Amino acid sequence: MSTAMNFGTKSFQPRPPDKGSFPLDHFGECKSFKEKFMKCLRDKNFENALCRNESKEYLMCRMQRQLMAPEPLEKLGFRDLMDEKPEAKDKY
Amino acid sequence: MGGFWCQGRRSVALCGRCWSQARWWGRTVKDAEQVLRPGWSGLGGAERGLRRLGTWKRLSGARGPAAQPPRRPGSSNPFQRAQEDEWRRRNKTVLTYVAAAAVGMLGASYAAVPLYRLYCQTTGLGGSAVAGHSSDQIENMVPVKDRIIKVTFNADVHASLQWNFRPQQTEIYVVPGETALAFYKAKNPTDKPVIGISTYNVVPFEAGQYFNKIQCFCFEEQRLNPQEEVDMPVFFYIDPEFAEDPRMVNVDLITLSYTFFEAKEGHKLPVPGYN
Numbered sequence: 001m002s003t004a005m006n007f008g009t010k011s012f013q014p015r016p017p018d019k020g021s022f023p024l025d026h027f028g029e030c031k032s033f034k035e036k037f038m039k040c041l042r043d044k045n046f047e048n049a050l051c052r053n054e055s056k057e058y059l060m061c062r063m064q065r066q067l068m069a070p071e072p073l074e075k076l077g078f079r080d081l082m083d084e085k086p087e088a089k090d091k092y
Numbered sequence: 093m094g095g096f097w098c099q100g101r102r103s104v105a106l107c108g109r110c111w112s113q114a115r116w117w118g119r120t121v122k123d124a125e126q127v128l129r130p131g132w133s134g135l136g137g138a139e140r141g142l143r144r145l146g147t148w149k150r151l152s153g154a155r156g157p158a159a160q161p162p163r164r165p166g167s168s169n170p171f172q173r174a175q176e177d178e179w180r181r182r183n184k185t186v187l188t189y190v191a192a193a194a195v196g197m198l199g200a201s202y203a204a205v206p207l208y209r210l211y212c213q214t215t216g217l218g219g220s221a222v223a224g225h226s227s228d229q230i231e232n233m234v235p236v237k238d239r240i241i242k243v244t245f246n247a248d249v250h251a252s253l254q255w256n257f258r259p260q261q262t263e264i265y266v267v268p269g270e271t272a273l274a275f276y277k278a279k280n281p282t283d284k285p286v287i288g289i290s291t292y293n294v295v296p297f298e299a300g301q302y303f304n305k306i307q308c309f310c311f312e313e314q315r316l317n318p319q320e321e322v323d324m325p326v327f328f329y330i331d332p333e334f335a336e337d338p339r340m341v342n343v344d345l346i347t348l349s350y351t352f353f354e355a356k357e358g359h360k361l362p363v364p365g366y367n
Contacts, residue, residue, distance in 0.1 A: 012297045017305040021312040024322050034275060034323050038260060047265045048272040049235075055273035059327070068307070076306065077230050077271030077329060 023067050030061040056081055230306070235269035236335040246349035247276055253354040254282050255316065260323070269332035271306065276324040276350060280316035287315045289355040295347045302334040303346065313355045 025031070037054040044050040056078050062068035073082055167173050243266055245259035260275040280286050290310045294300035308326040316322065326348070334340050 012293055012295075012300050014291055014293070014310075015305075016311055017308045019307045021314075022307050022309050022325055022327075024309070024314055024316075024324070026317070026320065026322060028323075031323065034325075037273065038275065041261055041264065045265075046261060046263055049265075049267065049270060052270075055271075058273065058325070074231050076327070077233070079231060 019069065019071075022062070025062075025067055029065045030058060030067065033058040033061045052078065052081060230271065230329065233269045233329075233332050235267050236332055237267055239335045240265050240267055241330060241334075241343070242345050243272070243274075244345065244347045245274060245276070246347055248349065248351040250351065250353040253286070253288055253352055255280055255286065255288060255352060257350075257352050266330060268302070268330040268334040271327065271329040274326045274328070274348075276309075276326065277321065278314075278316060278324055278352070279321040280318060283318045285315055285317050287313050287355040288352045289313050290350050290352045293349045293351070295349070296343060298339055299334070299343050299346050302331040302337070302340070303348070304329055304331060310350065 033054070037051060037058050040051040040054045041048075048055075056073060056076075059068065059076060060073075063070045073079075167176065242263050244263045245261065247257045247259050249255055249257045256277075256279040258277055260277050264272060264274055266272045278288075289312065292305075292308070292310050294303045306327045306329065308328070309324040314324075328348075330346070
């Protein structure tokens with residue numbers, strides 16, 4: 001944290017997160033999803049764009065286990081992934 | 093008339109006070125001028141006037157209203173008298189302006205606080221928070237695919253906190269407008285439950301205003317039981333406007349740094365911001 005109190009020097013102002021804090025996953029209920037995500041990241045050279053499905057699944061796991069406030073996935077920026085899903089559904 | 097000058101500055105200052113007092117009590121300057129007409133008997137008259145207004149009891153020491161302050165002999169020359177009148181009028185005007193300026197300064201010092209806040213928000217000077225991001229914005233934002241930014245992670249712990257706290261990935265490549273997930277891991281190796289609370293920092297500072305966390309684990313107390321290890325996720329995105337900021341043209345690396353402190357029981361840390 002910058003402690004410079006000078007006027008005019010740029011300092012960092014931390015902001016609270018938009019949706020608050022994640023409750024801790026004490027029982028490791030979503031650990032398998034996290035492991036899948038981390039494995040994907042390591043395989044794809046830490047590129048986030050290629051592992052968005054896994055991150056979406058992790059957040060869905062949290063929502064199902066009451067470890068996160070349920071929100072429609074579009075609001076979390078997964079709209080492009082949602083558009084693919086109905087197409088897959090229509091096939092069946 | 094001439095008695096004004098005999099007390100030197102004091103009487104003029106006091107008279108100036110009288111005039112200002114007259115202003116405060118809603119009288120116009122014109123009324124004050126009437127008080128100062130020729131024939132006004134120096135400080136005694138001021139005392140009477142102010143007593144009427146209910147302010148000072150005694151203006152000048154032990155002198156009663158009957159005693160007149162010693163005066164310089166009045167000028168018999170009409171031209172000199174006119175000149176003295178002119179000086180008196182000018183003095184009055186100047187004092188009125190000075191009083192108005194003092195009031196203006198006081199008002200400006202009160203107005204400065206919200207004005208400065210507004211200025212900081214518009215120019216972003218001092219790294220202040222940019223006006224809020226709603227979830228609608230997240231829904232509609234379009235990733236800027238040609239601008240890849242590397243986000244590295246750093247984890248720190250305060251000396252008195254005995255947790256093992258580290259990031260689970262060293263870096264991640266994101267583009268502005270795309271939400272991303274990252275993990276930290278914390279372990280409590282002691283035999284007692286420990287409560288920690290964390291804060292974060294983003295370097296470079298200017299990029300910090302574009303770094304938005306949707307959800308994380310900071311600023312709230314997190315309790316770890318003995319020998320417990322948990323995964324702590326951070327869900328964030330970089331504002332698409334980052335790609336349009338000319339100051340950010342050379343920024344390709346952003347470092348997110350979390351620091352954990354030990355929270356004392358019953359100690360409430362204030363959430364940062366202007367709330």
